[in-house]
Every structure is written in structure tokens, then in C-alpha cells.
Amino acid sequence: MVTTYDHWKQVPRNWSEWPWKYFQPEEMACRGTGKLVVEPRLLDYLDLFRLRFGGPLTVLSAFRSAYHNAFVGGAPLSCHIQAKAVDLSTRGQDRLLMERLAKEIGFMGFGYYRTFLHIDIRDTPAQWGKEKWDA
Numbered sequence: 001m002v003t004t005y006d007h008w009k010q011v012p013r014n015w016s017e018w019p020w021k022y023f024q025p026e027e028m029a030c031r032g033t034g035k036l037v038v039e040p041r042l043l044d045y046l047d048l049f050r051l052r053f054g055g056p057l058t059v060l061s062a063f064r065s066a067y068h069n070a071f072v073g074g075a076p077l078s079c080h081i082q083a084k085a086v087d088l089s090t091r092g093q094d095r096l097l098m099e100r101l102a103k104e105i106g107f108m109g110f111g112y113y114r115t116f117l118h119i120d121i122r123d124t125p126a127q128w129g130k131e132k133w134d135a
Contacts, residue, residue, distance in 0.1 A: 002083065007034040022050035027059040028086075032068030037083035042121050045105050046086060052101050058089035060116050079109060085120035087113075095133060 005011055008029035011018055018025060020043045028043070029036040042062075050057055064072070064080040079085035090098065095117065099110070102119045111118030112129040 001040070003038040005036045005038075008036040009034070011036065011038075020044075020047045022047050022057075023059065028062040028083075030063050030065045030068050031061065032071060033065045035063070035065050037063045039083040039121070042084055042086065045107060045121060048105050049101055049107075052105070053097065057093075058091075059086055060089055061087040079120035079122055084122060085109065085118060087111075087116045087118045089116050091115055099133075 005025075008025040011025040023043060023046055025036055028038070061072075061080060062085070063083040064074060064078065066081055069078050069081050070076075074080055088098065090113075098117055102110070102117070107119040107121060108124065109118065109120035109122045109126045110128075110130075112127075112131075112133040114132055
């Protein structure tokens with residue numbers, strides 16, 4: 001069940017409200033407004049991803065308010081607006097391992113950028129920008 005908070009600081013600090021080990025509310029909140037929409041399946045997948053990856057990951061963007069999404073030039077129907085997407089920094093990381101693990105876990109959307117990987121839990125497979133990684 002999706003849960004919405006006007007600001008990430010409103011998330012109760014207990015295991016039943018925030019059971020994810022590797023990611024904190026402030027990382028997953030809108031960078032422009034602080035609003036947080038929690039899609040548990042995304043966080044479940046991310047925690048499993050981090051566990052299997054075996055090292056820290058930097059979240060560049062997760063949930064975005066519609067306003068902030070437009071401000072940063074996000075797609076009008078971005079999965080970020082639905083709290084179903086995350087952009088992870090690839091600087092100093094094994095990008096191929098990140099991609100392989102995300103696919104194994106069940107992420108469906110993949111956006112390949114020079115310095116980050118977009119992954120999401122949309123319903124149908126999608127991929128863009130792969131040529132930026134293969135170059």
C-alpha cells in the first residue's frame with residue numbers, strides 16, 4: 001500500500017513504518033519539496049539490490065513531485081512521480097553488475113545515462129539510452 005507524507009521528517013522512526021535497512025526516508029523524498037510517497041515494492045527491490053550489490057549506493061533521485069519533476073526536465077509521465085523509480089549514481093561503481101542485479105530482481109524500466117542508472121518497477125519492460133553505456 002502506497003503511503004504519502006507531506007515531508008519525509010514525518011515518517012515514524014520505527015521498524016513497522018520504515019522496515020528498509022539500506023535506504024532512508026530523506027534519500028527517497030522529493031529533492032524539491034521534501035514530500036515522500038512510499039511505494040513498498042520499490043523499496044523492497046532496492047533493499048534486495050543493495051544487499052546483493054554488497055556496497056553502498058547513492059540515490060540521486062527517487063520520488064518527485066509533479067512540480068519538481070517538471071523543474072528538472074523529467075518526462076511528464078515519469079515513474080518518479082508515482083514513486084516507482086530511482087536514479088542511482090554509477091560513479092566508481094560496476095555498472096554492468098548494477099544492470100544485471102536490477103534485472104534479476106525484477107526492475108522493468110532501465111534508463112542508461114553517463115553518470116547514473118535509472119531503474120523502475122513499471123509493468124512492462126522499457127529501455128533507453130543504452131548507447132551511452134556501450135560507447
